[in-house]
Each structure stands twice: as C-alpha cells, then as structure tokens.
Amino acid sequence: MANRIQINKEFVDIMPQDYLDLVETGTFESPNRGWKDFGTATELIAEHSLCAGCPESIAFRHIMASIPNPEDTVMVGSTGCTSLVFPMIAVHNIHSLFGNQNAIATGLKRALAVRFPDRVKDVIVLAGDGATVDIGLDMTLQSWFRKERFTTICFDNELYANTGGQESGLMQKGFLAKMAPVGKRFDKVRLPEIARESGCDYVAIMTASKPSLVEKVIKQAVLIAREVGPTYIQIYTPCILEIGKQSMEGLQEMRTSEAPGERFKFREFISPEAQSFLDGLAEKKKAEKIAATT
Ligand SMILES: Cc1ncc(C[n+]2csc(CCOP(=O)(O)OP(=O)(O)O)c2C)c(N)n1
Ligand code: SF4
Numbered sequence: 001m002a003n004r005i006q007i008n009k010e011f012v013d014i015m016p017q018d019y020l021d022l023v024e025t026g027t028f029e030s031p032n033r034g035w036k037d038f039g040t041a042t043e044l045i046a047e048h049s050l051c052a053g054c055p056e057s058i059a060f061r062h063i064m065a066s067i068p069n070p071e072d073t074v075m076v077g078s079t080g081c082t083s084l085v086f087p088m089i090a091v092h093n094i095h096s097l098f099g100n101q102n103a104i105a106t107g108l109k110r111a112l113a114v115r116f117p118d119r120v121k122d123v124i125v126l127a128g129d130g131a132t133v134d135i136g137l138d139m140t141l142q143s144w145f146r147k148e149r150f151t152t153i154c155f156d157n158e159l160y161a162n163t164g165g166q167e168s169g170l171m172q173k174g175f176l177a178k179m180a181p182v183g184k185r186f187d188k189v190r191l192p193e194i195a196r197e198s199g200c201d202y203v204a205i206m207t208a209s210k211p212s213l214v215e216k217v218i219k220q221a222v223l224i225a226r227e228v229g230p231t232y233i234q235i236y237t238p239c240i241l242e243i244g245k246q247s248m249e250g251l252q253e254m255r256t257s258e259a260p261g262e263r264f265k266f267r268e269f270i271s272p273e274a275q276s277f278l279d280g281l282a283e284k285k286k287a288e289k290i291a292a293t294t
C-alpha cells in the first residue's frame with residue numbers, strides 16, 4: 001500500500017475502482033517496478049476514452065508501469081489523442097496549449113528544483129507527432145539546445161489523429177489520409193537524428209510492441225535526463241482508425257513496422273557521457289548483488 005499516494009477521504013466513495021486498487025495494490029514507491037507488475041493495478045483506468053484497441057493505450061500502460069519514480073514525476077501533455085488519456089492516469093500531469101509542451105516542461109523542471117531542493121523530481125513530456133515536430137518544433141528544439149533535463153516522448157502515429165487525419169511532418173512520403181488527399185510530398189522528418197544533433201544525450205526510436213523494451217528505454221531515458229541531459233523517445237503508436245485497421249490489428253502493425261529495414265526498427269543513440277553514467281549504474285547494481293549474496 002502506498003504511503004505518499006492517498007485518496008482524500010471525502011472522495012473515496014466516488015473514485016473509480018481502478019484508482020482505489022492503484023492506491024491499495026499499485027507499485028508506487030517500489031524501487032524495481034516494471035511491466036512484470038501488470039495486473040497488480042491499472043495505472044491507466046480501463047474505461048479510457050481512446051478508440052478501442054488504440055495502440056496509444058498499450059503504450060501508455062507500458063510507460064506508466066516503467067516510470068522509475070511515479071510519485072515524484074510530473075507529466076506534461078499536449079492537445080491530441082494523447083490528451084484524452086491524461087485525466088485518467090495516476091501521475092501528476094499538466095495539459096499545455098498545443099505545441100508548448102517543451103516550454104512548459106522547461107519552466108516546470110526548473111521550478112520543481114527550486115521548490116523541492118532535497119527531492120528528485122522527474123518531468124516527462126508526452127505528446128503527439130503534430131505537437132512535437134510541427135507546431136511545437138521550436139519549443140522542442142530550444143529545450144534540447146539548452147540541455148534542459150527532462151524526457152520528451154513522442155507518440156508518433158504519423159498524422160494528426162485527433163482532428164481527423166491531416167498531414168504531419170512525421171507522416172511517410174506518399175501517404176494519403178482523409179484530410180491529406182494529395183499525398184505527403186516529402187520524407188518523414190528525421191527527428192531522432194535531429195534530436196541527437198540538437199543535444200539529446202539519449203535517443204530511441206521504437207514501437208510499443210515489447211513491454212520489456214519499453215521499460216528498459218523509459219528507465220534509461222528518465223535516469224539520463226535526471227543526471228546528464230535531455231532525452232528523446234519516438235514510439236510508433238499507429239492510429240488504427242486512420243490506417244483502416246481493426247481494434248485487434250494494432251499490435252501486428254507495430255510488429256511489421258519494426259522489422260529489419262522498416263522505419264521503426266529499434267535504434268538508439270547514447271552519448272559518451274550518458275554511456276559512462278549507465279556503466280556506473282551497472283557497476284553499482286553488480287556490487288549490490290554481490291554484497292547481497294555474501
Ligand atoms: C494551438 C492549437 N492549434 C491547433 C489545434 C487543433 N488540434 C487539436 S489536436 C490536433 C492534432 C494533434 O495531432 P498530434 O499531435 O499528432 O496528436 P494525435 O492526435 O495524432 O495523437 C490539432 C491540430 C489546437 N487544439 N490548438
Ligand atoms: S483516432 Fe487514432 S490515435 Fe486517436 S484514439 Fe482513435 S485510433 Fe487512437
């Protein structure tokens with residue numbers, strides 16, 4: 001049972017069961033929480049408002065289970081399908097005006113450091129591709145140039161899903177959508193490469209199909225952002241509605257798109273500073289294991 005996360009007594013009788021379970025049996029304050037804990041609680045309440053089978057919901061659940069320090073994490077969202085989920089997750093979160101998310105996160109991270117000097121506070125931006133690479137690109141890049149210490153996660157569904165399927169910079173070349181009938185004229189913007197060149201110390205591109213991989217990447221990204229510099233994760237969360245797939249077909253779509261040679265094949269970039277930080281962590285873990293067995 002969580003000590004720091006409590007429900008106000010006045011509200012207990014109106015809270016959804018998922019929230020009550022979360023406080024009673026959730027993994028907050030557990031140092032080794034991860035996707036293996038699925039089933040003990042639901043960090044994203046089951047009756048969320050995304051389309052049935054939307055891969056954004058799977059990705060959200062994998063991420064929520066993997067955040068290393070949820071009780072001291074603030075997430076910053078932006079307008080889009082992702083913002084339908086934020087009212088239903090059990091982590092502090094702020095909704096920002098479309099595109100402003102990395103500017104808001106910058107101020108928040110700095111303010112939290114002043115307000116809570118003795119406590120580690122993690123900030124995680126989670127926004128769609130339209131918010132990250134189109135309308136918010138200026139704010140995204142400026143936060144990376146300045147080496148602001150937070151993680152940016154882009155749910156890349158390669159279009160503007162929430163407004164009916166307009167073209168985004170991350171859409172594939174030639175793709176036709178309901179509100180982009182001419183077809184995309186230029187290549188998918190290479191945001192992972194731009195992130196690396198703009199100062200990110202850790203960058204990963206992937207799908208949400210493998211919970212263990214999502215866990216590893218999220219933990220690395222959050223810890224590197226805490227200690228070294230900005231981190232960026234781009235996750236393919238296909239909009240099944242716009243690409244004409246059934247609710248059960250999202251997982252296969254992600255698997256197909258992460259095959260060798262495909263655009264979401266797992267890739268990561270780790271700066272030398274981030275690598276030596278990760279090596280130090282691994283050494284520490286090894287030493288703790290040896291100490292525990294002797
Ligand atoms: C300042 C502003 N501009 C435009 C919009 C309209 N709008 C709402 S959601 C959206 C698209 C979101 O696309 P994306 O960021 O890719 O998220 P998705 O819905 O695909 O998850 C747009 C253009 C808005 N709400 N606010
Ligand atoms: S419109 Fe697409 S991205 Fe949005 S909830 Fe539905 S399937 Fe998911």
Ligand SMILES: [Mg+2]
Nearest residue numbers: 128129159161
């Ligand atoms: Mg999108």
